[in-house]
Structure formats: structure tokens, C-alpha cells
Amino acid sequence: MLIVLSGPIGAQEYPNRPVRIFGHGPGSTADYLSRIIAQKLSEKWGQPVIVDSRTGAGGTVPADIVAKAPADGYSLLMGHAGPMVSSVVLYPNLPYDPVKDLVGVSMVATGVTVMMVHPSIQANTVAEFIQYAKKRNDLNFSSAGNGTISHITGELFKQVTGVNMMHIPYKSAGAGLTALLANETQVSFLSPVTAAAQLKTGKLKALVVSTSDRFPSLPEVPSASEAGLSGMDAKLWFGLFTAAKTPKAVIQKLNQDITDILRRPDVKELFLKQGIQASPSTPESLEDFVQTEIKRWTPIIKNANIQAD
Secondary structure, eight states, X not given: OHHHXXXXXXXXXXXXXXXXXXXXXXXXXXXXXXXXXXXHHHHHHSSOEEEEEOOSGGGHHHHHHHHTSOSSSSEEEEEOHIIIIIHHHHOTTOSSOTTTTEEEEEEEEEEEXXXXXXXXXXXXXXXXXXHHXXXXXXXXXXXXXXTSHHHHHHHHHHHHHOOOEEEEEOSXXXXXHHHHHTTSSSEEEEOHHHHHHHHHHTSSEEEXXXXXXXXXXXXXXXXXXXXXXXXXXXXXXXXXXXXXXXOHHHHHHHHHHHHHHHTSHHHHHHHXXXXXXXXXXXXXXXXXXXXXXXXXXXXHHHHTTOOOO
């Protein structure tokens, strides 16, 4: 009887100690979302929820930590394309399997990457940029790290347009943004969250969003299809994951509490102001989405010969 009852009671008591969310580098969207979710969960639970953002390796460092953590729901990962999708192709010795070692909790947010250029670039549209870049042939683009959505979006742009740019990976989106502002790199494909202030003040120019439709919070920026970039579709997404074999009752509680937070009007508005959309989901649909993204991006990464440089 004691063995039978121990599982449900443990799930009902969850959480009874601090929970940790592992994000990806200060200044990144993953870090921003981790802090919002951590604050709201802490208020809801009356337990500390700590954000532990780790830089480097395209987000694979925090993913590996959570994959190897005890399966009890006390270690969560703010996952995204880097550690959950492109890492499968880029890192042959990846120390975890994003499908087998991690389970979905809920999608948190979706959005777009924005092609941003330094003000010194003499182009105000994508068409003008393509002409300008082909004449110079010496431009660099920064990313949040190898395999991140900012990296593979840049490589997809090169593939679609024929523009030659050198990729320079940084340890986080914030570091990639700093490099762009300093003109160390001239182009980047980042989340609106990362560069919201710089876009508003004109310190950077936004040329296009990475999806076929305009994004609601950036109505003035053309979509990829409007800019004539056929095949340029790269969705920005972030979801919460935890270690495989975590009790289903714990995952269900996490999903319910996070869904309640993401459906709050104030949270939806907060996200939209930053250029992303709150997007709660079931654990199963998040896992299905990851597998679909792996199948979609694997041939693109291989055909573009994207390397973990």
C-alpha cells in the first residue's frame, strides 16, 4: 500500500523545494522567458523558482544538464531549435538525445527572427541588401551560437539568396547583439525580444521577418514572402522540457500551471509587446513538433553544409 500511494502523494506535494529553469545566456529570449515563467510560478507555488542561464554550444549545455538531472520535475529546460533540433545534425557526439532523454511540458512562445543590419549598411530593403552584399562579399553575420535559430536562419538566407556572408557564433543572443551594435558583424537574425530597444531607437535596421506572414507586433516589417524570399521560413519557438521518466502527474501539474500563466491577458500582452506570442500546448504536441522540426531542418542543414564552427 505504501509503495502504491507514494507516487500520487509525491505528485500532489510537488513542488516542495526550489525548482530550477535552465535557459540560454543573458540577453537571450530563452533567458527572458525563463525569468517571466519563473516569477509567475514562484508566485503561484510559494516556492523559489531559480533561473540558471548557461552560455555556449548553441544551448546544448543546459539541455545536457536537464537530460541528466533526476527525473522529478525540479530541473526544467527552456528549449529551442538549437539544443532540440539542429544539435542532432551539428554535433555527432551529442551527449544527450533530445527525443529520448527529454520530455515536453508545454510550448511557451512562438515568433519570428528578424533580419537586422547595422545602420552603416547602405540598404533599407532586402532587395537592396542583396545587391549591396554581393558587391561587397565581405559581410559577417552574428548568431547566438552554433545551431541556434539565428544561425540556421542566416544560413537559410544565404542558401535562398546566394549572398555570401561569414558566420560568427557568439555565446548568447545578447553577445551577438553587442557585436552587431559595435559593427563587428553587419547582420544578424535575432528575436525581437533581444533587440527591441535598439530597433525602436533606430540603432539597428529591420529588413524582414523570417516567416511567410507579417508578425503582429512588427507590422511595419515585411514578411519573407513579401520580400520575394521563397523558401525562407524559420519559426522562432521556445518550450519547456524536463528529464525523461519524470512522473506523468508532475508533468500534468507543470503543464496546467504553465498553461494558466500563458493564458493570462497580462502575460499575453507582455509577450506581444516584446515581439513573441504566448503559445501553450500539451506535452505531446510539443514533442511531436520537435520531431517534425528535426525532420524538416536536417536536410536543410546538411544541404547547406552548416558546420559547428
